[in-house]
Amino acid sequence: MIAMSSNWRDVQKYYEHSYIKIQGYGDKLFYVNRVRETMLQGVDEEDTLFELYLSDDAPFLIDYVLPHRAVFQYGKDVMQLRRNPSRQYRRGLHQDNTTILSVTTGQTYDLSFGLLRAFVEKQKYVSLNEAMEHRSIYMGVALTPRMSYIRAGGELRIDLTTVATVQSIKRTIKVKRPIFTKEIMQYLKDNNQAFEVIV
């Protein structure tokens, strides 16, 4: 959306109190504190306050497409981001239109620069071997946008549902939900992983 003085009320309605990107600043995220007729005020990822002047002579582009549902790695845990379709007008990321929760515990989290930065950065989904190697460190590891490995119980989950268990020493995967055998086999093939899959 083009932001300028003449449409400041739209900018306010759509983006105040939400996270946005601004064209020309790459993937950097900004939080909009306040929008007035002549100015957009906020804070950036480094916690630095900023002001952008709203002028019809020098418009700028607010650039944010709401993200797609996916799991992603955040520190030692794996999170799921999903959209809330409730009534609201905000087009930036906001607590009302976005939920982030831990796949391992189900606990939801308030949006923060740290969480959103982890989400918008290009995700490095890892192989099951890598997940095994680091399992003493991590509570959970994101394997694909839908699949994760949970250390407790050695579970493979699709979203929040356990579909298989992994036995690292035997290098076997015991499928609990056979309907997802295809997805598990495809993941192993895509990552060139040698595990025996027991259905």
Place this chain on the structure above:
Amino acid sequence: MIGVTYGVGAGSFGDPLAPLYMGCEFEIEDIKDHGAAAQYVNIESDGSLRNNGYEYITKPLVVADVLQAFKDVHKEVKYGENAFTERTSIHVHVNCCNLTEEEVRNIVLLYALFEEGFFAMVTPGRRDNIHCVALTETFLPGIYRTPLRTMGNKWHKYTALNLKPLAEQGTVEFRHMHGHGDYQLFAEWISLLNNLFVFGRGWKVSADNLEEATLEAMFRNLFSGTHLSSHWYAIRGMMDNQIIDVKLSTL
């Protein structure tokens, strides 16, 4: 039947043998003159529209009459160059009063499988529009397995397929379509919705029939009257998430 369950849809709407009834809301801005449109539809102002925007609402009609209503409205109403902004859309309510809860639930699952195809029928911006959020982007696939009444209670209006009206008027609402005056595109959309209800009543979505060949055959049935009919591989390439969603619903 839904009509009995929710106490809605008296008369022919609840008749199991009744044809498919639909009601449409055409949103248009930059209106210069309504002409004689009021003969065919109700004309209402809408707070989400600007620049002299109005909503043209049909009564429940059978498919052929819905198509005629689209023609009538666009013949009568005079609008300017900025009639179809991103704020405008076309919403279609489809009568479910004469369906069982299981049939409606099955239609929802069939829609869910092919959701990307439905979005491929409309302008790309609608896929990320906050007023018609794709089901797969939300928590809603997590409740596909629950009874229809539970699904309806937990549903949200601003989803691409809105189940909220089931309890109020016995309909489900398709909110995907952007505002436009293209009769061919509208006719294809109505054909797709009609097919969804025809095949959704007769083809059970279950863990046993999610094989590739079955999905392709169903795609060809659903989209046969549309410009996407020969684009199975492109649509299939976007369906992995939805297939997982529906598989989860079968557990």
